[in-house]
Amino acid sequence: MIExxxxxxxxxxxxxxxxxxxxxxxxxxxxxxxxxxxxxxxVRRTMGESKITVFRHLFxxxxxxxxxxxxxxxxxxxxxxxxxxxxxxxxxxxxxxxxRDNGVKVALTTGFSETTQHQIxxxxxxxxxxxxxLTPAQAxxxxxxxxxxxxxxxxxxxxxxxxxxxxxxxxxxxxxxxxAGASVVAGVLTGAHSxxxxxGAGATHVLESVRDLPELLSAKEDQS
Numbered sequence: 002m003i004e005x006x007x008x009x010x011x012x013x014x015x016x017x018x019x020x021x022x023x024x025x026x027x028x029x030x031x032x033x034x035x036x037x038x039x040x041x042x043x044v045r046r047t048m049g050e051s052k053i054t055v056f057r058h059l060f061x062x063x064x065x066x067x068x069x070x071x072x073x074x075x076x077x078x079x080x081x082x083x084x085x086x087x088x089x090x091x092x093x094x095x096x097x098x099x100x101r102d103n104g105v106k107v108a109l110t111t112g113f114s115e116t117t118q119h120q121i122x123x124x125x126x127x128x129x130x131x132x133x134x135l136t137p138a139q140a141x142x143x144x145x146x147x148x149x150x151x152x153x154x155x156x157x158x159x160x161x162x163x164x165x166x167x168x169x170x171x172x173x174x175x176x177x178x179x180x181a182g183a184s185v186v187a188g189v190l191t192g193a194h195s196x197x198x199x200x201g202a203g204a205t206h207v208l209e210s211v212r213d214l215p216e217l218l219s220a221k222e223d224q225s
Contacts, residue, residue, distance in 0.1 A: 002164065002222055003105055003164055003165070003166045003184070003185060003218045003221065003222070004104075004105060004106060004159050004164040004165070005105065005106045005107075005108065005153060005154060005157055005159045005164060005165045005166070006100050006105050006106070006107050006108070006165075006166045006167070006168065006214065006218070007107075007108045007110055007149065007150045007153050007165060007166070007167045007168075007178070007183070008097070008107060008108070008109055008110070008131075008167070008168050008169070008211060008214075009049065009109075009110055009111070009168065009169035009170060009171070009174050009192075010109055010110065010111040010113075010118070010121065011111065011112075011113075011192070012048065012049075012169075012170035012171065012189075012191060012192020012193050013090065013093075013168055013169050013170045013174070013189050013191065013192055013211050014089060014090055014093040014094075014097070014109065014211055015087065015088075015089055015090065015093070015121060015125070016087075016088050016089065016090050016191070017192060017193070018086075020078065020081055020086055020087070021044065021048065021078070022041060022044065022045070023077075023081065024074055024077040024078040024081060025040075025041065025044050025074055025077075026041070027073070027077040028070055028071075028073035028074035028076075028077050029070065029073075031073040031076075031077070032066070032069050032070055032073050034066075034070070040059055043055065043058065043059060045193065047173065048170070048171045048173070048192070048193035048194065049112060049144050049145075049169060049170070049171030049172070049173030049174050049193065049194075050112060050143060050144055050145065050171075050173045051112045051137040051142070051143025051144065052071055052074060052075075052112050052113060053067060053068070053071045053137075053143075054143060056068075056070040056071050056074070075113065075114050075116070075117050078113070078117055079116070079117055079120050082117075082120050082121055082124050083120070083124070085124075087121055087124050087125065088125070089125055089127075090191050090210060090211060090212070091210070091212070092210060092211070092212030093210075093211050093212060094125075094127070094130065095212065096211050096212045096213075096214055096215055097130055097131060098130070099215040100214070100215050100218070101132070103215065103218070103219065105166075105218065106132040106133070106157045106159070107130075107131045107132050107133075108131060108132060108133040108134070108135060108149075108153035108157065109122075109127075109130075109131045109133070109134045109135070110134070110135045110136070110149045110150075110153070111134075111135075111136055112136075112137060112143050112144060113136060114136060114138065115136045115138060115139060118134060118136055119134075122134065132157055133153055133156055133157055135149045135152055135153060136149075137149065139152070140152040144169075144171075144173040144174060144176065144177040145172075145173045145176035145177050145180065146177060146180065147177055147178075147180040147181035147182075149177065150165060150167060150177055150178060150181035150183060151181050153165075154181075162181060162182035162183060162184075163182065163183075163184040164184070165178075165181065165182070165183040165184065165185075166183060166184070166185035166186075166187065166214070166218060167181070167183045167185070167186050167187065168187040168188075168189055168208070168211050168214055169187075169188065169189065169192075170188065170189050170190070170191055170192025170193050170194060170199075171192065171193050171194045171199075172194055172198055172199065172201075172202035174188070175188055175199055175202040175203055175204045176202060176203070179202075179203050184205075185205055185206065185217070185218065185221065186203070186204055186205045186206075187204060187205065187206045187207070187208050187214060187217065188200070188202070188204035188206070188207045188208070189207075189208050189209070189210055189211050190207065190208070190209055190210070191209075191210050191211070
């Protein structure tokens with residue numbers, strides 16, 4: 002029986018609509034770096050990964066520049082959230098409420114900072130929607146590492162990793178769930194990566210949207 006669902010935010014429960022790419026482009030310009038084509042390609046390929054890790058790769062380990070870029074990115078993203086460029090995936094809120102009504106605890110995770118995560122939650126009126134919210138800094142490491150999933154399990158008192166389900170729109174979400182030992186590692190098609198990419202990464206299920214997750218978990222419970 003699934004007792005915990007660990008859900009990604011941007012692209013899974015929160016619509017992205019190019020917001021990450023626009024914030025990245027602004028951040029690079031704000032720190033005075035000429036954007037190269039490979040940069041945006043890398044951002045797209047690594048959607049779901051901790052943002053500071055992405056910038057460290059782009060700037061060849063230059064920590065000062067990576068930190069400057071990350072701060073500029075978070076600021077640019079937060080500005081867009083405040084301007085109303087942030088809305089939920091259709092049916093996501095209802096799905097989260099249904100999961101909790103069914104006795105499944107819910108953790109919302111992100112590769113953003115805690116400040117940006119709180120701004121997104123406030124903009125959507127989701128401050129009390131989930132049982133727990135987590136960022137890489139609060140857990141240790143971001144995706145594709147299992148830290149956020151395992152931290153959610155520990156903080157919410159779940160006894161067995163097999164009682165965990167994860168859902169996300171990127172291969173990094175899938176890898177994180179698999180490394181944590183979750184029995185359901187669902188990819189969703191509302192964000193960055195394709196069905197083939199999610200399946201190739203090892204997703205146990207690929208769903209059209211997170212709104213299909215409660216039905217999937219209910220069916221799994223009926224079969225057990």
